[in-house]
Structures are given as structure tokens and as C-alpha cells.
Amino acid sequence: MSKKITIEPVTRVEGHGKVTIKFDDAGNVEQSRLHIVEFRGFERFVQGRPYWEAPVLVQRLCGICPVSHHLAAAKALDVIVGAGTGNGLTPTGEKMRRLMHYGQFFQSHVLHFFHLVSPDLLFGVDGDPAIRNVIGVAMKHKDLAVMGVMMRKFGQEIIAATAGKKIHGTGAIPGGINKHLSIAERDSFLLGADPLNIDKMIEWAQAALDFLKDYQKKNTDFIDNFSKYDSNYLSLVRKDGALDLYHGVLRAVDANGKKVLNDVDYQEYDKYISEEVRSWSYMKFPYIIDQGKEKGWYRVGPLARLNTADFIPTPLAQKEFEIYKAYTNGKPNNMCMHNHWARLIECLHAAEMIKVLLNDPDLLSGELVTKGTKTNRGVGLIEAPRGTLFHHYEINENDQITKANLIVSTTNNNEPMNRSVNNVAKSYMNGKDTITEGMMNAVEVAIRAYDPCLSCATHALGKMPLEVTLLDANDNLIDRKRS
Amino acid sequence: MSEIIKIVIDGKEIEATKGQTILQAAVNNGIYIPTLCAFDGIKPKASCRLCTVKVNGRAMTACTTPATEGMEIENNTAGINEIRKAIIEAIFVEGNHFCPSCEKSGNCELQALGYRFMMMVPRFPYSFPQRPIDATNPKLLLDTNRCILCLRCVRGLKDENGKSLFAIKHRGVHAEIVMDHEVCANISDEMAQKAMNTCPVGVIIKKEKGFDEAIGTRKFDKQPIGHEIENKFNQGGN
Numbered sequence: 001m002s003k004k005i006t007i008e009p010v011t012r013v014e015g016h017g018k019v020t021i022k023f024d025d026a027g028n029v030e031q032s033r034l035h036i037v038e039f040r041g042f043e044r045f046v047q048g049r050p051y052w053e054a055p056v057l058v059q060r061l062c063g064i065c066p067v068s069h070h071l072a073a074a075k076a077l078d079v080i081v082g083a084g085t086g087n088g089l090t091p092t093g094e095k096m097r098r099l100m101h102y103g104q105f106f107q108s109h110v111l112h113f114f115h116l117v118s119p120d121l122l123f124g125v126d127g128d129p130a131i132r133n134v135i136g137v138a139m140k141h142k143d144l145a146v147m148g149v150m151m152r153k154f155g156q157e158i159i160a161a162t163a164g165k166k167i168h169g170t171g172a173i174p175g176g177i178n179k180h181l182s183i184a185e186r187d188s189f190l191l192g193a194d195p196l197n198i199d200k201m202i203e204w205a206q207a208a209l210d211f212l213k214d215y216q217k218k219n220t221d222f223i224d225n226f227s228k229y230d231s232n233y234l235s236l237v238r239k240d241g242a243l244d245l246y247h248g249v250l251r252a253v254d255a256n257g258k259k260v261l262n263d264v265d266y267q268e269y270d271k272y273i274s275e276e277v278r279s280w281s282y283m284k285f286p287y288i289i290d291q292g293k294e295k296g297w298y299r300v301g302p303l304a305r306l307n308t309a310d311f312i313p314t315p316l317a318q319k320e321f322e323i324y325k326a327y328t329n330g331k332p333n334n335m336c337m338h339n340h341w342a343r344l345i346e347c348l349h350a351a352e353m354i355k356v357l358l359n360d361p362d363l364l365s366g367e368l369v370t371k372g373t374k375t376n377r378g379v380g381l382i383e384a385p386r387g388t389l390f391h392h393y394e395i396n397e398n399d400q401i402t403k404a405n406l407i408v409s410t411t412n413n414n415e416p417m418n419r420s421v422n423n424v425a426k427s428y429m430n431g432k433d434t435i436t437e438g439m440m441n442a443v444e445v446a447i448r449a450y451d452p453c454l455s456c457a458t459h460a461l462g463k464m465p466l467e468v469t470l471l472d473a474n475d476n477l478i479d480r481k482r483s
Numbered sequence: 484m485s486e487i488i489k490i491v492i493d494g495k496e497i498e499a500t501k502g503q504t505i506l507q508a509a510v511n512n513g514i515y516i517p518t519l520c521a522f523d524g525i526k527p528k529a530s531c532r533l534c535t536v537k538v539n540g541r542a543m544t545a546c547t548t549p550a551t552e553g554m555e556i557e558n559n560t561a562g563i564n565e566i567r568k569a570i571i572e573a574i575f576v577e578g579n580h581f582c583p584s585c586e587k588s589g590n591c592e593l594q595a596l597g598y599r600f601m602m603m604v605p606r607f608p609y610s611f612p613q614r615p616i617d618a619t620n621p622k623l624l625l626d627t628n629r630c631i632l633c634l635r636c637v638r639g640l641k642d643e644n645g646k647s648l649f650a651i652k653h654r655g656v657h658a659e660i661v662m663d664h665e666v667c668a669n670i671s672d673e674m675a676q677k678a679m680n681t682c683p684v685g686v687i688i689k690k691e692k693g694f695d696e697a698i699g700t701r702k703f704d705k706q707p708i709g710h711e712i713e714n715k716f717n718q719g720g721n
Contacts, residue, residue, distance in 0.1 A: 048616060049584075050624055052693030057584035081691075164698025168583065171697065179697035369695075398618035399690060 002030075004475065005429075007440050010034075010447055017452070019443055021425045027432065032425040034417050034447060036283040043404045051077055051395045056170055058391070058406070062453055064111070066168050067104035067159055068384035068409075071097055071246075072391040074172035075380030079267065080395060082372025083175040086247045092366035093176030098246050099357045100162035100171055101382070102350040105245060106201070107155025108385035109302075109347040112451045113208060114148025117340060120445050121215055125222075126438025144211075147204050150195050157196070158354060161185040176369035183364060190358050198358060202316065202351045209320060209344040216341065227336040227420040227446045230255035232288065232298035233307040234412065236266070236383050241310030243321075243349065245383040251308045252288060252298055257332050260288060266381040269390060275407065283414050286407055297415035300387025301450060302342035307332040314356070317349035336420055339449045343385075384409045386451050410452040420446040490554040492536075505545040505556060506534055513716045515709035516558055517567055517596060519574075519683055520633035521546040531633055533570050533596070537563060564600065571596050572605035579611065579628035580684070586694055587685030589701030593631060594684075595708035617662055622675040624688040625662050632658055635681050640674075642666050648678060649687075660686065 002025045008018030021032040042058055049057065055073040059066035074097070075085065083089055089097075115134045122141060123132040131140065138145040156166040161181060163169025171177055194200055216223045232255070236248035250264035250272070264272055275284040276293050287296030298304070306325075312318045324333070324345060333342070357363065380391045387409035394403040410417075424446040428439045486501040492514055499508035504527065509516050519531040527546035534545040537557040545558075557563055574593060582588050596602075617625040636649040637660065648670070652661045670678075672689075679689040698704065 050618065050688070050690070050693075052691060053584050053586065056586075056694055060583055169698060170694040173694050174691075178695050179700075399624070400616070400618050 005435055005440070007443055010444050017447070019421055019447075021421075021429065021443070023429075028430045029422070029425045032418075032422045032443075033280060034414075034421050036281050043406055046393075046401050046404045048400050050399050051080060051393060051401055052174055052399075054391075054393060054401060054404070055172055055174075056168075058404075059168055061406075061408075063167055064453060065104060065108050065384055065386070067100055067163065068382055068389050069391070069406075070163065070169070071101055071172050072380040072382045072384070072389045073393070074174060075247075075382060076378040076391045076393050077174035078380070079378030080375055080393065081174040082374050083370045084372070085267070088370065088372075089176055090367040090370050091362040092180065092368055093370065094246075095357055095360055095362050096162050096177040096179070096181065096368075097172055099181070099354065099363065100159055100169075101246050102353045102357070103155045103158025103162065105155075105350040105385050106205075106347060106354065107152045107159070109343050109350070110148055110151040110155065110208075112385070113212075113340065113344060113347070114144065114151070116451070117448060118144065118148070120441070120448070121212075125442050125445050126436070129437060129441070132441075147195075147208070151201060151204055151208075154189075154196055154198075154201050158189065161189075173369065175371045176367075178368065180365060180368070181363040186358055186363065189354070198351065198355045202348070202355065205344070205348040205351045206316065209341075209348055212341055212344050213323075223337045223341075224335050226442075227423045227449070228334055229336075229419055229423060230334050231416055231419075232260060232291070232296070233304035233332060234261070234288075234298040234300055235305040235308045235388055236381055237309050238313075239263075242313045243305060243309035243311070243317075243346075244313075245305075245346070245350070247382070250381070250388075253308050253332055255332060255334065257307070257330075260291065266390075267379050269379060269381065270392070273390075273407070275411075281414070283411050284407075285414050286412050287415075298412065299416045300409055300412040301339060301385075302346050303333060303336075303339045304387065305383060306342045306345065312345070312349050314349050314352035316352055317345055320345045320348060336446060336449045339451070343451070386410055386453055387412050408453070410450070413450045413452060417447055417450050417452060420449070488550060488552040490550050490552070490556060492556045492558050493560070499550040501550075503550050505536060505538070505543075505548050505550050505554070508550045509545065509558070510712055513713060514558065515712045516545045517599070517709065518546060519592060519596070519631065520635060522635045522639055522681065522683075525635060525639040528634055528638065531570070531574070531631065533567055535563065535566060535570075568600040568602060569606065571600055571602055573607055574631050575602070576605045576607045576609045577612075578630060579614065585629065585685045586688065586692065587629075587682075589696070589698065589704055591685060591703075592683035592708060595703040598703070599707045599709060614659070618690075620662060620664065620667050620690075622670055622672065622690055623662065623667060623678060624690050625660065626686055626688060627659055629685045630660050631684055632660070633683060634660075635683065636660060636678065636687060639681050640678050642670075642674075648674075 003023045005021040006018055010017040018035050022030045024030045042061055046054060046057055055070045058073050059070040061069055078088060079085060118137050119132045122137060160166045163171035189198055191197055232252050234252040237251045238244035238248045250261055250266050252261035254260050261272055272289055273286055274289050275286045277284055287293050288298060312321045324341060377394045382389050389409050390407035392405040393401055396402050421443055424443050428442045429435060487498050488501050489496055490499055492509060497512040506516055516534050518534045520528050529544040529547040532544060535542050536545045539555050582594055588594060614627040637647055637651055640648040646666045648666050649660055649662055652659045675689045678687045
């Protein structure tokens with residue numbers, strides 16, 4: 001009998017989502033979709049507000065990576081106040097923002113790996129759901145849990161020292177930053193008692209990466225072949241091709257590594273990227289205009305960034321990058337679960353960058369803000385932990401915002417996540433009489449690999465659960481499972 | 484020479500000068516009575532009612548009631564503070580006060596009072612009024628969503644010819660603060676900043692100031708509102 005499953009809410013992701021999987025009469029997957037069931041509307045209610053409110057207002061989209069929204073908005077407003085992009089800011093302004101951003105990257109990647117993903121790895125995709133969660137990790141693998149908590153704390157403290165508080169700070173302002181780092185703050189990060197100092201953080205970031213690499217060796221089939229497919233990949237890269245999470249030019253490569261976008265000034269992003277709306281999701285589907293809607297979709301995030309970048313400008317992460325690239329002979333990596341590997345290399349890079357910045361005297365003194373001739377349009381792009389984040393604002397002559405367009409990291413990954421859901425549903429569920437909890441978790445594992453933030457992606461309200469419903473061919477409810 | 488009188492606030496006898504209000508006498512003696520519409524140098528108006536005290540058992544506003552010999556005043560009592568908390572909550576629900584994105588946050592007296600009186604969730608329903616923003620002046624922005632109609636701006640902000648920068652339009656629940664665009668056309672940066680400082684909430688905003696004060700350096704980040712009065716006689720390690 002044909003049927004339809006709904007997984008609602010999707011768990012261990014940020015935000016609300018559900019998956020529907022429809023089967024044909026033979027019991028094979030006919031269609032599967034990741035629906036984003038929240039709706040927010042920040043783009044609308046920021047209209048009419050004074051532009052300088054945007055970095056503080058729009059970051060309320062998210063409690064996990066507000067820093068990314070805060071900085072992307074501030075970068076867009078740098079253009080509006082005439083401070084330009086990239087090196088238009090004072091050294092203090094740019095470096096304080098970078099420190100905030102790397103602190104954010106560090107804590108967010110750690111949160112994802114230790115709190116959201118490690119239960120799947122430690123207890124298995126089909127492990128007992130009663131322990132396959134962060135509490136189970138804390139009970140059975142205390143050392144790992146402590147590492148996760150303390151690493152996240154360190155990143156959050158970096159954010160507090162640069163943004164003013166750990167969540168929803170006000171540090172980045174149009175044209176710069178509103179504070180210096182104090183000597184006491186700097187010393188606490190450089191020389192704090194174990195484990196809360198940067199050297200320990202670098203050591204632990206390396207240890208987490210080694211754990212994942214070891215896991216990959218022991219579970220090669222799962223990690224390499226679970227939802228593996230070709231796509232385009234997009235991210236910012238530094239002008240010279242280096243991985244740069246704060247600023248750069250847009251680059252996209254195809255499945256063979258050919259550059260389909262290169263050296264693109266993101267002020268003109270809308271000449272290259274467009275968004276498609278589909279009736280069944282509040283989340284839009286972006287694509288590269290030249291490639292068309294069918295072929296132009298792309299992936300963003302850690303996997304994409306390590307496919308577009310030529311090198312990583314810190315030594316330990318570069319060494320790991322070389323090992324990672326050698327695994328695919330330098331070709332773009334198309335293995336969904338390798339997002340975790342790439343994410344932990346970035347985590348190591350973020351820790352190394354934090355150390356470099358903490359030793360930079362520009363953080364302790366110097367001009368905070370720069371301004372020039374005002375314009376009425378500004379675009380700010382940043383590499384958020386989950387991928388490329390676009391903020392675009394236009395203002396009127398009275399300093400009020402007239403237009404805001406946000407393309408959030410998870411929105412960029414909309415089509416890829418749907419593809420992954422479909423792949424996994426087919427490989428785990430085709431022709432099966434009974435759909436187990438483990439099979440449904442496999443679908444969630446695929447979504448989790450992208451570390452999606454569904455709240456951000458739809459600018460939506462609500463809590464955070466995933467539900468799966470089982471419907472027959474006539475859409476009658478057969479079964480419903482909530483996690 | 485001014486005549487000294489004695490009054491009692493919460494059981495403590497203090498000295499006041501004849502002609503002072505209860506509020507002035509309290510402040511001079513390091514006793515905090517919460518206020519919103521009262522502002523130094525402006526004739527009191529008693530519009531917010533937050534300084535309500537009981538004088539010989541009767542509710543009076545401390546900002547307008549003259550202190551007289553032998554007055555027995557209740558100020559910091561559970562009953563009166565509950566009334567004050569209710570007033571603060573009523574003010575919050577009457578406008579659109581979104582602290583998370585308000586640049587006055589940390590410097591806002593209404594927010595500080597909310598913290599001081601431990602307001603959690605207002606007991607009254609939100610009214611979500613539709614109010615305009617006037618952003619047409621090059622130096623000042625007026626966001627009446629946050630207005631509490633204390634009239635500090637109307638009473639206290641005048642140009643060199645004595646003309647008010649702001650005025651009140653309509654009556655009762657429709658009352659609204661408006662900017663006199665003719666008077667405000669060429670105001671200086673200093674006057675714009677003074678206007679922003681005079682407003683206890685985030686209605687009058689000096690344009691492009693934004694969030695230039697870091698969290699931790701704002702007026703109420705370290706000490707609650709009223710602390711400066713209560714600690715008046717505790718300086719120097721006493």
C-alpha cells in the first residue's frame with residue numbers, strides 16, 4: 001500500500017522543520033521533501049527603522065549564530081556610511097570584528113559537533129534514542145562532554161569581550177566597532193587557567209579532529225557513502241584564494257572543480273545569484289543565474305568552503321587541509337558526512353586565528369570607526385558557520401531602511417538538504433515494510449550534516465522540534481512520530 | 484535664612500528646607516523616590532505618578548507636594564512599591580518598547596526602573612499602538628512608539644529665543660509628541676545630544692549615534708537606577 005511518512009520535528013537542528021516521504025504502491029520512495037514550517041519576516045519589519053539599528057535588530061533572527069547576522073549587517077552598513085568593504089575599516093575595527101567572528105565560529109562548530117552530532121557517531125544512527133542525545137554523551141563519555149562545554153564557553157567569552165555580551169551584543173557598528181579589547185581580557189584568553197586558554201583550545205580542536213578522522217577510518221563506508229552526490233559549491237575566498245571566513249570575493253566551483261564564479265565583488269551578488277520560491281516551503285531556493293534553476297543550485301558551508309579555497313592561512317589547519325584534500329586527490333569533496341571533517345578543520349583554523357589576533361596590539365588601542373560619503377545601498381557577505389550569508393539593505397534620504405534582503409546560509413543549502421533527504425530515504429526505506437526510528441533518524445543525520453538553522457533560514461518564529469508522519473496514497477494519516 | 488523643618492520618611496527623621504518638595508528633601512538626604520517625568524531644572528508636572536508616596540496615610544506625588552513640618556511619609560514600602568511596579572508595567576504595555584533593538588537600552592530610565600522593580604511580565608495586555616516615526620530632521624529622529632508622555636522634552640528643551648523644540652498634539656489617549664521642524668531645522672549637535680539625554684526613554688534619538696556606547700559602559704550597566712542618590716553619603720569608603 002502506498003503511504004507517506006512525516007518526520008516532525010527534525011531534531012538536533014536549530015529551528016523547526018519537518019520531512020515528508022511519500023511511497024508508491026510498491027513501497028518505494030516516490031518523493032521526499034524537507035519543509036520549513038516557520039515564518040518570520042525580519043526583512044519586512046526592519047523596513048522604516050533607522051539603518052544603524054539593523055545589526056542589533058536583525059541578529060535576533062537567531063540565538064546560535066547571531067554574530068554572523070550582526071557582522072553581515074554591519075558590513076552592509078559599512079558600505080552605506082562610506083567606509084567601504086574589507087580594508088576600509090581601521091585595523092582595530094576589522095580585527096576586533098574578526099576576533100568576534102572566529103569566537104563565534106569556534107563556539108558554533110563545537111556546539112554542532114559535540115552537542116548535536118556526536119550522539120549519532122558515539123551511539124550509532126540507529127542507537128537507542130533514550131541515550132542517543134547530549135545527555136547520553138555526558139553520561140557515557142564525560143571527558144568528551146566536558147571538552148564540548150568548555151570549548152563552547154571559551155568561544156562565547158571571546159564574543160562577550162568583543163560584542164559586549166555572549167548573545168545579541170552590540171559591538172559592530174556601521175564603520176567599525178564600539179570597544180577595544182582590554183589587557184585583562186586578552187590575558188585571560190592567552191594565559192587563563194586550564195582549560196580556558198587558547199593553547200588548550202587549539203590542542204582540543206586538534207583532538208576533536210583526530211577523533212573524527214579516526215572514526216572515519218573505522219566507519220569509512222558510512223562516512224564516505226552516506227548521501228554522496230555531486231553539486232556546485234559556493235563561498236567567499238580571500239583574493240589570493242585563501243580560506244577567509246570574514247571577508248573576500250565570491251567563488252563557486254562545479255563538481256569537477258571548475259570555477260563557475262570567480263573573483264566576484266559581492267556588492268553585485270544579485271547579478272549572479274537569484275532565488276526561486278516553491279509553494280511547499282517558506283524557505284527559498286537560490287541558484288547561480290548563469291546555470292539556471294535546474295543546474296544552478298549549490299552547497300555552502302564547511303564542505304563547500306574547503307572545495308572552493310586553495311589553502312588555509314594557518315599552519316595546523318593547512319596541514320589538515322592537505323590531508324583532507326589528498327583524500328579526494330584534490331577534487332571537490334562530494335561526501336555529505338565529510339562536512340563534519342571540514343567543520344573540525346575550520347574549528348582548528350578559528351582557534352589558530354584567535355591566537356594570532358590576541359597577540360595583535362591593534363586590538364588594545366587605535367581608532368574604532370571610519371566613515372566617508374554616505375550611499376543608499378550596501379551589501380554585506382560573511383561566511384557564517386553554516387555557510388555564506390548575504391545581507392542587503394537600501395535606505396532613503398532620512399536614514400530609514402527601505403529594503404532588506406537576507407539570503408541565509410541554510411537557505412543556500414535548501415536544495416542540497418532536500419537532495420540528501422531523498423538519497424537517504426531511498427537507500428534506507430525503499431521496499432521496506434516497516435519504517436523504524438533508526439531509519440527516520442538516518443534522514444535527520446543527513447539534514448544534520450549541514451548544521452541547518454531553520455529559524456534563520458525562514459526568519460521564522462517558534463520552538464525547535466521535528467515530526468515524521470506516515471500517510472497513505474490518499475494522504476490519510478497512518479502513523480506519526482515526534483522526537 | 485531659609486527655615487529648616489523636620490519630616491519623617493519611612494520612620495527616619497530628616498531635615499528639609501521650607502519650600503522644598505518631598506522629592507527634593509528626600510534626594511538631599513540620600514533617599515531614593517523613583518521618578519520619570521521629573522527632571523532637574525524643569526518645573527515638576529506629576530504626570531507619571533511614579534513618585535507617589537503616602538503622606539499621613541494619603542497618596543500624594545512627591546515631586547509636587549511641598550514638605551511641611553512633621554509630615555509622616557511612607558516611601559519604600561511593599562504596598563507603595565507594588566503600585567509603582569504596576570505603573571511601570573502600564574507604561575510598558577501602553578507603547579511599543581522593544582528593548583532588544585533600542586539604542587537607548589542601558590541608558591533608558593524606564594528599562595532601568597523595570598529592572599529595579601523586578602518587572603517580569605506586565606499584568607496588563609499589550610496595546611500595540613500604531614505610531615509614526617519622524618525621521619525627516621537631519622539631526623534628530625523621533626520614534627513615538629517609545630513615548631511615555633512625560634513631557635520633559637516639551638517643558639525642558641527651548642532654543643535661544645525660548646521656543647520649544649517639541650510640542651504636544653491631540654488630547655488624552657491620542658496625545659502625541661511632535662517636533663517643531665522650524666525650530667529644529669538648524670539645531671547644533673550639542674542640542675541634539677541634549678534632547679536625546681532629556682528624553683528618559685528612546686523617543687528622541689540623535690541620528691547616527693546608534694550603539695556607539697559599548698555594553699558595560701552605559702549608565703545603568705553597573706548600578707541600578709537610584710543608586711547615585713542612595714550612595715550619596717556613602718562615598719569615600721564610609
